[in-house]
Amino acid sequence: MSKRIDVSDLNVYYGDFRAVEDVNITLDAKSVTAFIGPSGCGKSTFLRTLNRMHEVIPGARVEGKVLLDGDNLYADGVDPVTVRSQIGMVFQRPNPFPTMSIRDNVLAGVKLNSRRMPRSDADDLVEKSLRGANLWNEVKDRLEKPGSGLSGGQQQRLCIARAIAVSPDVILMDEPCSALDPISTLAIEDLINELKDEYTVVIVTHNMQQAARVSDKTAFFNIAGTGKPGKLIEFAETATIFNNPAEKSTEDYVSGRFG
Numbered sequence: 001m002s003k004r005i006d007v008s009d010l011n012v013y014y015g016d017f018r019a020v021e022d023v024n025i026t027l028d029a030k031s032v033t034a035f036i037g038p039s040g041c042g043k044s045t046f047l048r049t050l051n052r053m054h055e056v057i058p059g060a061r062v063e064g065k066v067l068l069d070g071d072n073l074y075a076d077g078v079d080p081v082t083v084r085s086q087i088g089m090v091f092q093r094p095n096p097f098p099t100m101s102i103r104d105n106v107l108a109g110v111k112l113n114s115r116r117m118p119r120s121d122a123d124d125l126v127e128k129s130l131r132g133a134n135l136w137n138e139v140k141d142r143l144e145k146p147g148s149g150l151s152g153g154q155q156q157r158l159c160i161a162r163a164i165a166v167s168p169d170v171i172l173m174d175e176p177c178s179a180l181d182p183i184s185t186l187a188i189e190d191l192i193n194e195l196k197d198e199y200t201v202v203i204v205t206h207n208m209q210q211a212a213r214v215s216d217k218t219a220f221f222n223i224a225g226t227g228k229p230g231k232l233i234e235f236a237e238t239a240t241i242f243n244n245p246a247e248k249s250t251e252d253y254v255s256g257r258f259g
């Protein structure tokens with residue numbers, strides 16, 4: 001089930017360094033939100049705080065609130081592993097488990113959450129997830145072969161199948177197409193468009209056309225200089241960000257004048 005994320009007064013630190021300052025934003029359910037901005041402005045750092053993935057980085061910490069349909073992900077007693085099953089993540093480089101079969105890759109997250117299920121239920125889930133990731137027809141005859149035998153674009157769709165197999169509410173994608181060729185990129189973009197019927201999708205991208213093609217709303221982040229924190233400058237409907245932004249720095253960035 002797709003859920004809304006409300007972020008308030010969020011600051012992110014690596015040790016003493018404040019990497020992201022005072023973000024307030026609402027990410028709508030059943031929609032795609034794109035994060036854009038120049039290198040180092042904190043897009044990935046901020047994205048990771050939405051499912052507590054930053055906690056695997058020593059010294060990384062947050063102040064502020066992230067609510068998933070009203071429930072604070074940072075409240076006392078909330079298990080980050082549970083958070084990550086509600087809010088899945090797809091990374092820049094496709095990262096299937098290389099020696100694991102395609103089938104077991106899809107089921108990897110489900111097994112991690114220690115859900116045991118009968119073989120026929122697992123088969124159904126594998127098919128449903130691979131269909132959901134637009135990969136089923138390409139792999140249905142080789143489910144027992146290793147995930148590493150797929151093309152880069154197929155591997156990324158396998159990772160998306162693995163993410164949706166645990167029935168998350170939200171899918172975070174950190175530059176999911178940056179390692180892919182144009183055809184595979186279009187396949188992922190089509191898929192993102194379909195995923196928003198069921199999930200809240202957030203995507204970090206350096207590709208302006210991609211942000212314009214796939215997202216409903218766009219958040220522009222910027223940084224005043226090296227050593228300064230990244231900030232959310234403007235957040236609006238994607239058409240507004242690209243055609244009629246309120247801030248000059250947004251206009252400069254989307255028109256390619258910097259970044």
Ligand SMILES: Nc1ncnc2c1ncn2[C@@H]1O[C@H](COP(=O)(O)OP(=O)(O)OP(=O)(O)O)[C@@H](O)[C@H]1O
Pocket residue numbers: 014019037038039040041042043044045046057230
């Ligand atoms: N693991 C880390 N430890 C310390 N500092 C980090 C770490 N990861 C990122 N940073 C710093 O935090 C700031 C934001 O980095 P981040 O990777 O979030 O930016 P970004 O906007 O996603 O950049 P890019 O577009 O280049 O991927 C940068 O100054 C970066 O050097």
